[in-house]
Amino acid sequence: MTNNPSASSTPQPNKNPPITERQAWRALLALCIGFFMILLDQTIVAVATPDLQTELGASLNQVVWVTSIYLLFFAVPLLVTGRLGDRYGQRNIYLIGMVIFTISSLACGLSPTVEILIIARAIQGIGASLITPQTMSVINRIFPRHRRGAAMGMWGVVAGLASLAGPILGGIIVSAIGWEWIFFINVPFGIVSIIMVWLMVPDLPRLARRLDFLSVIVSIITMSSIVFTIQQGPDLGWPIWIWPILVVGLALAVVFVRLQATATKRNTEALVPLDLFTIKNFTLGTISITTMGFAIGGIFIPAMLFLQNGHHLSAQQAGLYMVPIALFSGSLSPFVGRMSDRINPRVLSMIGFSFMLASIFGFVLVMRDGVPLWCILIPVALLGIGNGFVWSPNSSTSLRDVPLHHMGAASGVYNATRQVGSVVGAAVVGAAMQIGTAYTAFTTAMGNSLIPVVLVLVIGLISVSKFEYKPHMRESSHS
Structure with missing residues (x-):
């Protein structure tokens, strides 16, 4: 195990004026614009598959790589990019990432061939990887300990809505003005985010001497x-x-x-200090968020195929069936975030994972032959409630006891495990779909493919049930 930095290497205390709560919330708003954009781009491209094949002459494998390359270049550097924020400043790394993301988004929309689009998407993924851990690090540094749950509640709203809004917004944009605009729309928002972060997010002291x-x-x-x-x-x-x-x-x-x-x-200095994993809540939180990533990464492919191929709905119609998830998740997350500052977050997290388990088990039961289509709205609603109760308590509990000089590394690990969980979830459920369709009806196979998700979420529920609750003293700031 690595030891904490020695006294000579420990960063000096911040000598800047304390950050007020109003300034902190303004900074969070600026950061969340970019965070929403990069998560949206994980799912929004999928609905453009037919248009990309037609207009760019792309094969199905090439179109798959348009999404896969983004996720690959997003997930791989996360352990590094979190620590870059500690070394060179979270605001600086965020701004560099947003510049890369914005320019590459423009390049994506202007791509004359699918090969160039794939390259631009890879660069876009690097920009996203630079941005993501800085958001969580800044939240945990500028908000006092007793207000981080509320801040993470807003972060949870953004994470939940962005992950779920992609198919809906993508279908509208592609149908109305063309596939290029799912990338062009990032440009003005990226510019706004750069300006707002530059003006509203403080340049916090560096917390690492070297990489x-x-x-x-x-x-x-x-x-x-x-x-x-x-x-x-x-x-x-x-x-x-x-x-x-x-x-x-x-x-x-x-x-x-x-x-x-x-x-x-x-x-x-360690890139990932191993003493992070001596913090019980951080270790449990990374395990549980990995299972949550597994669930979110695995659920939507079989659900969309069930609705579109099994019940012959259009992409837009199928997307509308997912709207209750966004509604429940978006409305609950701020409320749950505030509660996690006042009551044992273990209770909230267990409620969230219990609803997630009930939801996925519900999908297994209703996604099969002979069950009326409207029944899928029940597990959809449960999924939205589960989302609303998971993100904020899990995030705030996982990072609340992490020392500030390890915050970037911890954010990188937390986000990396979530992304890897998502990749593994998609792969496992995809394999289950292929096996299932060989032995049973298509719609039933889509439901059965989610059984592994139920089993993995049990691990998540057990993990959050072990969270330790430490009533915290009020602080003025953590900048």
Whole structure:
């Protein structure tokens, strides 16, 4: 295990004036604009598949890569980009990421070929990876400990709505003005976000002296190998050549952990300080958010196929069936966030995961032959309630006890595990769909494919049931 930085390496206390709560909420608003954009782009492109095939002459595999490459380049650098914020300043890294994201969005919309679009999407993913952990780090630094739940409630609204709004907004934009505008729309919002973050988000003190570049290289190769294998294995039919890539990734993961344990002896700072995992709530929170990522990554593909292929709905009609998720999640998250500052967040998290379990089990029951289509609205509503109760308590509880000098690293780990969980969830459910359609009716196979999600969410429920509740003293600021 690595030790906490020595007194000589510990960053000096912030000498800037304390940040008022009004300033903190303005900063959060500025950050959430960009956060919404990058999460929206994970799902919004899927509805443009037919148009991309027609207008760019793209194959189905190429169109799949338009989404896959974004997720790959988003997930892989997260362990590094969180620590970059500690080293060079969260606001600076956020602004660099938003500039990259905005310019690459313009390039995506202007792409004359699918090959150029794929390259632009990869760059867009890098921008998203730079942005994401900075948002959580800044929240936990500018809001006092007793107000972080409310702030994370707003963060939860953005996370929930963005992840669910993609298919709905994408269908409207593509139908009305063309696929290019699902990317062009990012440009004005990106410019607004850059200006607002520059003006409203404080330039917080640096919390890390240096980066361990050996760990950076090993982490990128490790994450690339593991995420690529899990993401592409099912689509490629698990060819023999892909297994050595996974083995290399797993072996390097062991090397990476060893590098973190020996960072102090090598006269450097760990990219992922292992003493983070001595914080019980952080460890439990990363496990539970991984299961949540698994669920969100796995549910929507079979649900959309069930509605569109099984019941012959259009993409827009299918998207409308998901609207209750956004309504319940968006309305509950701020309320739950405020409650998590006052009561035991373990209770709220257990409510959230219980609703998630009930929802996914409900999908398994209603997504099959002979069940009226309207019945799917019941698990859809339960999913929205579960979302509303999970994100804020889980996030605020996981990071509340993390030392400030580890905040960027912790945010990177938290977001990386969520993204990897999403990739694994999509892969596992995809494999279950393929197996199921070979043995049973299509609609029933879509429901049965979600059984693994139920099992994984049980792990999430057990994890949050172990959260420790530590009544906190009120503070003036944590900047």
